[in-house]
Amino acid sequence: MALTKFTRSSLESRNTLRDAVIIIDNIVYDVTEFLEEHPGGAEILLDNAGKDASQCFHDVGHSDTAFEWREKFKIGEVVDEDKWEVKPREAYAVQEHDELTLASLLSVWGPPLVMAGISALLYMYLFQ
């Protein structure tokens, strides 16, 4: 059966507790019944309701379970003219790896290393 088609603008106002839809990868999901069940909370879904939530959905790194669950809420897709490029799931995961920079490593390991250095110097100064 062909999926119902929606323009993005026709979905913009569907962002309330009584009627909440989100778009992920050009597919439209009615998450009204899911708001209270969502493990990530209702608020984040409502903040993204009526809009494209692809980036947020993928950035969270949702599990396979989440991918299965979302199928239950599918109500259609966006019209061809409003379709956006769909990035493969791996593309989001790769981005996260790219963010492992020297700065992010130092922000974690920097303070303990500095403390260890100071302790070693103090030890040498006091006991040698």
Ligand code: HEM
């Ligand atoms: C129909 C759509 C969605 C379904 C079925 C869904 C399902 C889930 C599930 C099952 C979890 C638990 C963790 C996991 O298994 O991945 C979760 C967590 C979460 N979700 Fe969703 N979700 C949906 C949409 C979204 C969207 C659009 C956003 C962001 C705008 C979002 C943000 C989050 C956050 C922040 C968490 C918590 C992650 C954590 O605690 O580590 N979700 N969701």
